[in-house]
Amino acid sequence: MTDVLRRGRASLAFSFFAQGATFALLVTRIPAIQDRYGISDALLPVFLAAVPILAGVGSVTTEQLVRRIRPSRLLRWSQPVVLLALLGVGAGGVMAEVGLALAAFGLAVGALDASMNMLGVSLQRTYGRSIMLSFHAAYSLGGIVGASLAWAGAHWHLALWVSYLPVVAVLLPATLVGSRWYVDGDAAPGAEEQGGGTVVFKLLLPLCLVMTFAYIGDSTVSNWSAKYLKDVLGSSEQLATVPYNVYMVTTLAGRAIGDLGVRRFGAAAVVRLGALVAAGGFAVVSVAPDAWLGMLGFTLLGLGLCVLVPQTFAAAGRLFPGASDAAIARLNIFNYVGFLIGSPLVGALGDAWSYRGAMLVPMVLVLVTLVYARSFAAQPDRYGGGHERPRTADVGRGSNGL
Numbered sequence: 001m002t003d004v005l006r007r008g009r010a011s012l013a014f015s016f017f018a019q020g021a022t023f024a025l026l027v028t029r030i031p032a033i034q035d036r037y038g039i040s041d042a043l044l045p046v047f048l049a050a051v052p053i054l055a056g057v058g059s060v061t062t063e064q065l066v067r068r069i070r071p072s073r074l075l076r077w078s079q080p081v082v083l084l085a086l087l088g089v090g091a092g093g094v095m096a097e098v099g100l101a102l103a104a105f106g107l108a109v110g111a112l113d114a115s116m117n118m119l120g121v122s123l124q125r126t127y128g129r130s131i132m133l134s135f136h137a138a139y140s141l142g143g144i145v146g147a148s149l150a151w152a153g154a155h156w157h158l159a160l161w162v163s164y165l166p167v168v169a170v171l172l173p174a175t176l177v178g179s180r181w182y183v184d185g186d187a188a189p190g191a192e193e194q195g196g197g198t199v200v201f202k203l204l205l206p207l208c209l210v211m212t213f214a215y216i217g218d219s220t221v222s223n224w225s226a227k228y229l230k231d232v233l234g235s236s237e238q239l240a241t242v243p244y245n246v247y248m249v250t251t252l253a254g255r256a257i258g259d260l261g262v263r264r265f266g267a268a269a270v271v272r273l274g275a276l277v278a279a280g281g282f283a284v285v286s287v288a289p290d291a292w293l294g295m296l297g298f299t300l301l302g303l304g305l306c307v308l309v310p311q312t313f314a315a316a317g318r319l320f321p322g323a324s325d326a327a328i329a330r331l332n333i334f335n336y337v338g339f340l341i342g343s344p345l346v347g348a349l350g351d352a353w354s355y356r357g358a359m360l361v362p363m364v365l366v367l368v369t370l371v372y373a374r375s376f377a378a379q380p381d382r383y384g385g386g387h388e389r390p391r392t393a394d395v396g397r398g399s400n401g402l
Helices: 002-027 030-037 044-065 071-091 095-127 132-155 160-181 201-232 242-265 267-287 291-305 308-319 324-352 360-376
Strands: none
Touching: 002 071, 002 095, 002 132, 002 160, 030 044, 030 095, 030 160, 044 071, 044 095, 044 324, 071 095, 071 160, 095 132, 095 308, 095 324, 132 160, 132 242, 132 308, 201 242, 201 267, 201 291, 201 308, 201 324, 201 360, 242 267, 242 291, 242 308, 267 291, 267 308, 267 360, 291 308, 308 324, 308 360, 324 360
């Protein structure tokens, strides 16, 4: 059983890595995509907004599908669609083709994100200890690799399809082979006694808000860090590219060690600390007199925000032990809500007021997480304790029938 779990954990971590690389390759080459297809500045926001909206549709659809299809099977076939859609974005010739490719990407990525986190939560339940942050650390590592490959493609002036084809050629067969070892989980022991068979949205709502606030913060960094350093703090154009890379590296570092903190101090304490550190980062960015202090603020943001999303998914699994897949699919929608709100919100406030003042808004929203931190506490189980118990039922059953 140990070998099955190890293979399941490694294969799922690779899936997270592949998705991190794929998403980074798409979002970091948006200017090149716009130039290739002649998409106007007025039309570009429509294309960009369509992806998370359709991803939300994909996540809602996944909630219905997992009632009949195991999450591992959905993940096995949605990931190749995402990879092929990325290649389609680079290989198309007219605007209609890139629109179709982005639509396929959005729908598939919603199913992919939801099913990946479903498997992560169920595998964590089987382990009986926190491992969720390690999966998201793999995603961050993939994002760093993908962004680096995108930089190389831009530096060497490679056509989009030339940049994307080798990545898809490597990741597509690798993820299909790795999918043989995914491990599906079942409901937690005593789930029916706890009344966990259905999702009560009123109980899930605090976690939905935390997810939204976390992604507002994340999208603020990804969309506005370079402009903020250059236009507000007076950095060079080259230095302005550094904060996001620093943010990604510190996100990876925080997630790599975050599970140890959860095991030692509990999820609620780690979430509270992450919210305080992230809020401190926004405060430093807001008052920074120069670019170097601004980068310190973005560093703190990476260390603080990195724990919120993985722990929000894990908390949903604990809150609804008999319906964790449905809860995660529903919660995943608010990932895209935060992404849609964050960038326009900061941009509008920056234009109407000031970008320094705009940074205080995500700071306040992240601090609101402290109010909901109790939702991250371990839920009492049928054994009367406050911690998750390891599952033994069906541990040896992988998605390929192991």
